[in-house]
Ligand SMILES: Nc1nc2c(ncn2[C@@H]2O[C@H](COP(=O)(O)OP(=O)(O)OP(=O)(O)O)[C@@H](O)[C@H]2O)c(=O)[nH]1
């Protein structure tokens with residue numbers, strides 16, 4: 119039975135009162151809270167990222183507002199005066215929405231809407247809406263649906279609360295509708311949502327178990343997974359290494375599914391490479407949780423290729439954010455190679471500096487096919503605990519050279535006057551053979 123079959127069996131009912139992003143709503147302001155320790159550059163980058171997310175979700179940003187304070191207001195996130203000012207500006211400019219660059223608590227979202235009459239959505243909703251639009255496979259769609267339902271559950275009320283208010287006033291005017299219908303309806307909806315969450319979780323459990331079996335069948339193939347910030351170039355690299363033809367796009371979260379292909383290593387050792395969903399700072403935790411079937415690829419890997427877009431000024435911060443997500447899914451102990459991508463867009467001195475700064479790093483351009491050989495070499499080294507050695511052997515060690523041909527991979531062999539120059543990739547267990555002949559680099 120394949121993944122899709124488990125998921126086909128799943129029937130979900132629509133819940134009426136989800137306050138979704140409506141299609142007509144296309145313009146917005148962004149509002150962000152700036153902690154006092156945050157630098158101007160970081161604030162700018164964070165708002166730009168929010169703008170990029172909004173853009174990907176099909177919303178045009180017409181301006182942004184920031185307020186410097188360390189903690190959000192418990193009940194309204196921003197202060198009263200600030201929200202009133204935004205409301206006035208929104209009316210004047212006829213802007214549809216306010217996007218908050220953070221996740222609002224259910225109470226905050228409700229109060230901003232009710233008290234200040236601002237149609238508000240938060241960063242999580244924007245990301246969920248992108249995931250919703252980009253999900254192609256049934257598995258991805260269900261994982262997104264699960265995250266949406268979990269986000270929605272504590273926030274159910276809008277439609278039905280209004281229903282109660284209307285009914286209440288009708289009764290006051292002599293109508294006979296009973297008050298409290300809305301509250302009952304919220305309970306019904308909540309039950310329905312919980313039921314759906316259980317059903318999806320069960321289906322995802324089955325998919326996870328099925329994938330687990332598939333992974334076991336891969337036997338002793340080494341598992342390598344490409345991870346990284348969204349838009350870093352994961353799928354581009356995946357295609358270069360496997361000719362898979364996975365979708366590559368200059369947009370956030372182009373990939374939501376994981377795809378795996380055989381990777382041919384020069385040692386002939388079997389390996390499987392996987393491309394997967396990208397990460398972002400403050401990735402909504404519901405998404406991380408519901409994408410567990412997809413993220414298993416990373417958790418289960420023998421080696422992670424952590425790909426970094428070094429043309430992005432915030433690359434260092436992105437590395438930290440990706441590592442944070444990896445830690446949250448239990449993948450922080452897996453060996454990593456830092457793949458410094460898009461070297462075609464930056465100064466070579468930056469590549470050199472970063473290659474030295476990170477342990478096990480290699481600079482490449484996936485799009486321009488640069489540095490791929492070096493990357494593969496490093497992959498082999500890390501995977502097999504193999505290392506590349508440059509040796510100078512005396513002619514009397516001819517037998518050892520023959521042996522190296524058998525047990526390692528010779529990448530260069532030169533017979534010169536002062537001896538035999540050999541470059542060889544060798545497993546850690548065999549390295550004692552050549553210790554005396556290593557040329558110091
Ligand atoms: N200049 C340059 N552009 C690159 C390079 N590698 C990838 N890109 C571009 O970066 C963009 C994102 O590439 P993808 O491979 O889709 O990135 P991804 O990490 O898979 O992104 P998501 O799946 O959305 O998380 C595309 O426009 C690529 O053409 C590179 O080495 N140099």
Ligand SMILES: [Mg+2]
Nearest residue numbers: 352353372373
């Ligand atoms: Mg991708």
